[in-house]
Amino acid sequence: xxxxxxxxxxxxxxARAAKKAAPRKAKTAARRIRVQAxxxxxxxxxxxxxxxxxxxxxxxxxxxxxAKEVARMxxxxxxxxxxxxxxxxxxxxxxxxxxxxxxxxxxxxxxxVTLNLYVSDADDFFMRAVQAGARVTMPLANQFWxxxxxxxxxxxxxxxxxxxxxxxxxxxxxxxxAQAAFSAPRPQG
Numbered sequence: 001x002x003x004x005x006x007x008x009x010x011x012x013x014x015a016r017a018a019k020k021a022a023p024r025k026a027k028t029a030a031r032r033i034r035v036q037a038x039x040x041x042x043x044x045x046x047x048x049x050x051x052x053x054x055x056x057x058x059x060x061x062x063x064x065x066x067a068k069e070v071a072r073m074x075x076x077x078x079x080x081x082x083x084x085x086x087x088x089x090x091x092x093x094x095x096x097x098x099x100x101x102x103x104x105x106x107x108x109x110x111x112x113v114t115l116n117l118y119v120s121d122a123d124d125f126f127m128r129a130v131q132a133g134a135r136v137t138m139p140l141a142n143q144f145w146x147x148x149x150x151x152x153x154x155x156x157x158x159x160x161x162x163x164x165x166x167x168x169x170x171x172x173x174x175x176x177x178a179q180a181a182f183s184a185p186r187p188q189g
Contacts, residue, residue: 041070047092047115050104051156054080054096060155061085064132065117065125067092087117105157114151114159122148122164129154129162142166144177 038044051057058080061067067085075081080096092115097104105111119125126140133155140150140162147163154160169177 041086042091046090049092049094049156049158050097050102051080051094051158052097052104052106053156054083054094057094057096057154057156058083058085060132061087061092061094064129064134064154065160066128088119108157111157111159114161116161116163118163118165120164122150122162126150126152126162129160134160144181145169145174 049057055078058067058069058072062069062085065087067087070084070086070091071082072080072084073082075096075098079098080094081098083094085092085094095102097107117125122140126136129152130136134152136150137153137159138149138151138161140148143149146165146167146169148166149161149163152160152162
């Protein structure tokens with residue numbers, strides 16, 4: 001039977017080191033327990049928009065949509081690397097275009113995505129966005145599904161739908177209205 005080699009550290013030294021490390025491990029574990037998988041203020045799904053000029057976009061969203069700036073991280077050259085904005089009760093993230101990174105809708109020739117905003121007064125919200133520089137792509141109107149609804153394109157190429165829910169409909173009522181809306185003659189031009 002081979003003899004066990006003794007450690008170069010005394011038992012006393014090992015015991016002291018273990019005692020010092022125990023509180024650190026406990027603190028680290030406590031911090032991990034308190035961390036939420038979805039950060040406070042965020043929802044499970046958060047839009048992350050890429051724009052040509054991030055700093056201008058932050059200013060536009062504040063004016064047009066009443067966004068509140070939560071965080072802004074500039075790149076070394078002063079452009080926007082990352083920002084977090086709160087619109088109503090929802091967060092969005094922004095990033096300026098960077099070489100080798102995501103492209104904005106303007107660089108791609110458009111966006112297939114529409115961001116939907118439910119607000120208490122669609123008319124007021126829509127008008128404020130237009131006055132701030134948004135372009136109307138679908139005029140605001142009462143729609144067959146029970147919303148007052150319209151669409152805008154922001155100066156950075158993102159499409160925003162603005163809506164206020166104005167009536168609750170059964171699926172049957174909505175289907176009847178949809179059939180009537182789609183069978184009506186379309187205006188020419």
